[in-house]
Amino acid sequence: MSEILTKLEAADFINRSFKPLPRSYGDALVEAAKADSRIVALCADLVPPTETDRFRDELPHRFENVGIAEANMIGIAGGMARSGEIPFCHSFCAFIVKRALDQITMQAAYPKLPIKLVGFLPGVATILGVSHQAIEDVAILRAVPEMAIFEPSGPEYHAAMVRLALDWDGPVYLRMKRPETPPPPFEPRTLSIGKGVIRREGGDMTIISAGLCVAESLAAATTLGEEGIDARVVDMASIKPLDAALVLESAASSGAIITAENHSIVGGLGSAVAEVLADEGIGLPFKRIGVQDRFCEGGTTPYLMNQFGIDATAIADAARQVMRRKG
């Protein structure tokens, strides 16, 4: 019975195939909670879409569905964290960040409490349109002191998110995208706080990307490689703290940088990289790929990434332009 319910529930919002989806993040959270009794999970009505169904079923006394009440969820988490618990709070990116921002700053960040915000449906990636899209969440939380931001580039990095969240001494924002259809088999991989991952080597230019845009960047790099442009691709899963050393080393070794993110070009990963370069006085051919400071509509993820210029084609175009400026 519970298997069927889970399928029906997950069909809402995420699952476009009606087949079982991996729950890598949710399973890792259950394992972590079994090893550390301080971990509790809160959810604002979106249990299967945030992969917390197994936590609910296996650790019911440490799980609370608080209803559709995101601000209240963060307030409750503040009280729990002040009593020694480590609350993981779950909703969609748009709601957990934007409906609860003051609570996040006052009850999680300022007191530097171990409150872990877990958002699903990052950026434009949803059929539900502007209300469910989070194209400014990274910009908002990047400006909040004490906050760390991690975004996995695919399901193989989802389990690692739990470890990163626990390793950071304070509030964390995980920006997750559950695959809409069952992905090919994968091996879990690890990540470190403040470290980018070089996913492809190349000396002509560097594409620094995060989340869904990493796969697009790798595809763009393959196309560019066929044209004789050898691009390095960095997976900057640790958006804050940023791997500034890797940004500077990439600038020095490749001489041109583009950034690619499923987020507005204002205030996100692209801005973070630009800040590092400008602070060091480095001028080089540079371009930000992201949503062009506008609101978007709903649709399938590949359609939206194409429509709003954050797919492999857009990244490859930008790379060619940057290479022309590099001369």
Added chain:
Amino acid sequence: MNRKRSRSGVSILELEIVAAKIRRNVLEICRGQGGYAAQGVALADIAATLYFDEMRPDGKGWFFDRFILSNGHDAIMTYGALAESGHYEMEDLKTINADGSWVDQSPIEGQPGFEITAGSLGQGPSQAAGLAWALRRQGSNARVHCLFSDGELQEGNVWEGAMFAGHQRLSNLCYIVDNNDMQASGHTRKIMSVEPVDEKFEAFGFKTRRIQGTSVADLLDAFEDARATTDKPFAMICDTKPWDGIDCLQKAQPLAHFTAKDAVKWDEGIAEIDAEIERLEAERTQ
């Protein structure tokens, strides 16, 4: 037959036929790619009463009275109704959810029939209160209706809106609560109970009425009561069951919050509604 008459003079039977046709539209719109069919079906009687009787025409093809949809995905109700009134084409509505379609599952303002961009739950009641306040100040006698759901009652923002409306005695405002005991992850009563809904709104300065949301007669009574209430805002708590009356939806319960394309037998559901329409139409000719 001492039932109250409708506002426009249309009969209860006519409104029941309209409601059945709205249900049919809902299933036809959802069958292609799935959709919020259970909600749309359950809200058909509210939609029939609201759009085909209670809201007065503006003489320009739309409505003089105002409707604020707070719960974005309940747009399926409005779509079903506005297809029946001829404001929308079924062919357009069937493109819902398709890439590039202008018919959104959670509609944005500017799309005909939608005053606000809903979808982030719990924001309609405040906006409806602000609209009612402005209309009153401007001397308009248009009424404002706002539909929201039991899950939305969990957002504090709803109660802040109600507090303002009660304090301001916005008697031109009518909240319609779809109390369907369902939210995304199960039964509202089990997850985070919002009961007693009627007593809560009374405490916030509302006159309330708790009715069967699928009874046209109850709805007509409640709307009349709302209009007759001149010193405070009104809240009608509509108890509905999201799968009421349609067997295939009932079988997909308890958690067909979003009815996936393959979760139900759409043809069976439509056949049931067609039989109902035939029965009601036969009653009319008697």
